[in-house]
Amino acid sequence: MDTSWYWRKLCSLRTTFNKDDVVAAGGEKFKTSRFYCSLLNQTLFPAAGAICHGLSMPKHTFQLWQATQDKLLTRDHLSKLNIPMSNLNCVVCDIDLESHSHLFFKCRLSLLVLYRIFQWLGMVGWSEDYDSWRVWLGYPKPTVVDRILVLMIAAVIYHLWWNRNTCLVSSFSNSVNCIVNKIKSEVKYRLLLIKDRKCSRKKKDLIHRLICNLVKWRWLLLLWK
Numbered sequence: 001m002d003t004s005w006y007w008r009k010l011c012s013l014r015t016t017f018n019k020d021d022v023v024a025a026g027g028e029k030f031k032t033s034r035f036y037c038s039l040l041n042q043t044l045f046p047a048a049g050a051i052c053h054g055l056s057m058p059k060h061t062f063q064l065w066q067a068t069q070d071k072l073l074t075r076d077h078l079s080k081l082n083i084p085m086s087n088l089n090c091v092v093c094d095i096d097l098e099s100h101s102h103l104f105f106k107c108r109l110s111l112l113v114l115y116r117i118f119q120w121l122g123m124v125g126w127s128e129d130y131d132s133w134r135v136w137l138g139y140p141k142p143t144v145v146d147r148i149l150v151l152m153i154a155a156v157i158y159h160l161w162w163n164r165n166t167c168l169v170s171s172f173s174n175s176v177n178c179i180v181n182k183i184k185s186e187v188k189y190r191l192l193l194i195k196d197r198k199c200s201r202k203k204k205d206l207i208h209r210l211i212c213n214l215v216k217w218r219w220l221l222l223l224w225k
Contacts, residue, residue: 045069046138051154055147055190060154067100067157068134074098091167101130103164110160112176117156117183125149151190155183 021038047068051061066072075088075098090098093108104110105128118124126149127133137150159179167173 047134049140050137050146050150053147053150055151055193056154057151057186057190060151060158060186063158063161064150064154067104067161068137070100072100072161074100074103091164092173104157104160105130105133107160109163109173109176109179113156113160113179113183116176116180117152120180120184121152126153148187148191152183152187155186159183 017039021035051064051068063072070077075085075091078085079088087094088097090096090102090107092103092110095108096102096106105114114128127136137153159182163174163179
C-alpha cells in the first residue's frame with residue numbers, strides 16, 4: 001500500500017532516534033522543539049538572557065546580538081572573506097583597523113559618544129574594553145536598572161553602526177550631539193513604557209532622572225506625576 005512521503009519519512013526516523021533520547025527530552029510533556037534542540041550540538045549564548053528582555057527594541061537587539069558575537073561585517077571580517085578593499089582602516093576616523101573593538105570602544109567618535117552617555121547616566125555604565133564588555137553582558141541582569149543599561153548599550157551600538165554605514169555610503173559622519181540626542185530620544189520613549197510599573201523608589205528615581213535629563217518639556221513631567 002502506497003503512503004504519503006511524510007509518513008514514510010516519519011517511519012524512517014525510528015532508526016535514527018532511540019527511546020532514551022525521546023524520554024530524556026520529554027519531561028512532563030513531550031515537545032518536538034525541545035527534542036530537536038536536544039539533538040543539536042550547540043552551546044547556549046551566555047548573553048542571550050541579558051540582550052532579549054521586555055524593554056529591548058527589536059532593531060537595537062539584533063545589532064547588539066550581532067556585535068556581542070563579533071558577527072557584524074566590519075572591514076577586518078570583510079578582508080577575511082577575500083573581498084578586495086583599498087583601505088582597511090575605520091570608516092569613521094581612518095586611524096586604525098576597523099574591528100568591533102575599535103569601532104565601538106576606541107574610535108574617537110565612539111569615545112565621545114560614550115563619554116556623553118556616561119555623563120547622562122551619572123556613572124560608567126559598562127566596561128570600555130570590548131572583551132570585558134562581552135563578559136559583563138554574560139552575567140545575569142535581573143533588575144530594572146540592569147535592563148535599562150542593556151537598553152542603552154543596544155541603542156549606542158545601533159547608532160554607532162548606523163553612523164558607520166552612513167560614512168561608508170555617503171562619506172558623511174553625524175556629529176556627536178546628533179548621535180547622542182537620537183540615543184536619548186529612543187531610550188526616553190522606552191522608559192516611558194515602564195514609568196508606571198511597580199518597582200522600588202530607587203529604580204523609579206533613576207528612571208525619573210534619566211527622563212528629566214532627556215527632555216525639559218512640562219507635559220512629560222506631568223505624565224510622570
